Amino acid sequence: MKIVVASKNPVKLKAARLGFETYFDNVEVEGVEVDSGVSDQPKSDAETLAGAENRVNNAKQNYADAAFWIGIEGGIEYGVSGIEAFAWIVIKAAENYGRARTTSFQLPPQVAEYIKEGYELGEANDIVFNQVNSKQKSGAVGLLTNGKVSRTVLYKQAVELALIPFLNHKLY
Structure with a gap:
């Protein structure tokens, strides 16, 4: 089963593969570059969801030879306790779609101060934690949990949850 992920980020590709392998056999994942149509650092729930939706739609339109297409978009949002990080996952097939948000x-x-200065979350993490390209590795969540929760693990569960409509066709 071919799955097109609207990103070439190895974390997103691995999370998609692992999430699908929870339910399906013979999963083949291909990463493609597409435009998200949102800012490089989405700063709201709505903008982050729009980025995931745009990614999946662009992937489906430009790479039609797949069983599923996945858009994964990480974002931040200003809340009462400061800035929170999360991601949206949108999965589409020929006739159906599912979506889920990670925990935040x-x-x-x-x-947060670096983000307020205009840095993306990954760049801010690299500065604070003295890392290089952390967004393609453990991400903020991995850095903050001493590797106990990785970005892959965070995204994998949301991929599994976004597949619910495909596992329950009669209800959706």
């Missing part, structure tokens, strides 16, 4: 977590004040 609070970012440390030092990372």
